Amino acid sequence: MRPTVLIAIGGNSLIPAGEPPTVATQRRHVAETCRAIADVAARGWRVVLTHGNGPQVGAAVLRSERAVPEAYELPLDVCVASTQGEIGYLLQQALREALLHQRLRDPVATVLAQVVVAPDDAALAHPRKPIGPFYHHAQADRRRRAGWTIVEEPPHGYRRVVPSPEPLEIVEEGAIRTLVESGAIVITLGGGGIPVIRRGQTLEGVEAVIDKDLASALLATRLGVDVLLISTDVDAISLDFASPRARRLTEVTVDDLRGHAAAGQFPPGTMGPKVEAARRFVAAGGREAIVTSPNRLVAALEGHAGTHIFDCVPPGQRRPAFTSRGASRA
Secondary structure (H helix, E strand, O other): OOOEEEEEEOHHHOOOOOOOOOHHHHHHHHHHHHHHHHHHHHOOOEEEEEEOOHHHHHHHHHHHHHHOOOOOOOOHHHHHHHHHHHHHHHHHHHHHHHHHHOOOOOOEEEEOOEEEOOOOOHHHHOOOEEEEEEEOHHHHHHHHHOOOEEEEEOOOEEEEEEOOOOOOEEOOHHHHHHHHHOOOEEEEOHHHOEEEEEEOOEEEEOOOOOOHHHHHHHHHHHHOOOEEEEEOOOOOOEEOOOOOOOEEOOEEEHHHHHHHHHOOOOOOOOOHHHHHHHHHHHHOOOOEEEEEOHHHHHHHHOOOOOEEEEOOOOOOOOOOOEOOOOOEOO
C-alpha cells in the first residue's frame, strides 16, 4: 500500500505579507504549492491536504461587516466555511492541472469540515486569537460596544480577538477516510475547520477559530497517516530563531522538542502551534512529523530537508522512512 502524507499548508503562504491581497496573488502561490504537491503524488504518496485561512477569513469578516445593511452579515463560523470553499476551489483547479502535467489522474475533492469543540472549553471565555484588520480608537470602541472583544496591538492600532478552542472531533472524518481510501486527494479542514458544539443531536456553530496545525494533527492521527508534514515559511525549525545563536534542528525527538518548548523557544504566535501539532502526532503513534517550506516538500520526505520529529529514536540514527518512490524502508 502506498504511504500517506498529510500536508498542512499555511494560509499566509497563499497571500504572503507585502503582496496584494487578491485572488490573482492566491492563484499564483496556489499554483506553485500544487506543483510541489503533485511532485509528491508522482513519487507514490497518497496525499491529504489541509490549509490555513488567516488572511482570507479576515477579508471575509471585513467584507461582511462593510456590506451591512445592504447584504446580510455573516457570523464567523460561516466566514470560515466560505473561505474553506474559496481556497478549496483554487487548490482543486491548480492541483488538477499540476497532476495532469505529471500524467496523473487522481481525483481531487474538497470536504468542508466541521470540528467539534467543548462548550466549556476555557478558551471560549478568553478570546486571544487576532483576526481581521486593524482599527483606530473610535472604530474599536464602536465594535466593542457591538459585542466584539478588542485588544490594542501597538503601534498598529486595535484588533478583534476571538476564542481558539481545542479541536476534539472532526465531524466529516468518515467521509474524508472513504475518499482517501478510494484514491482521492482530499482538501479539508480549511482554517482548522468550522468550530461547532453539540447540542443534543444538533451541531451549532460558534464564533471562534481553531488552530489549523492542531486540527491537522488530530486528523492525521485519526486517519493513521504515515507522515504529518507542516508547510511553513521557513525551511526548518531553529532554536534561538533570528538571532546570531540560531541553530537549525534537523532531527529531534518529541521529548527534546518538549524541553525546547518549555524553555520558551517556540512563541505561541509563530512556531509554537506547529511544534505542538508535530509533537502530538508523533506522541500519539505517528511515524514521523516534518516541518519545512512549500518548495522543499519532496526533499523533506526523502530526508534531505526540514526538521524531522520522531518518538524516542536518538537524532542521527534515523534514515528516511520512505524512498523517492514512496516505498517503505521498514
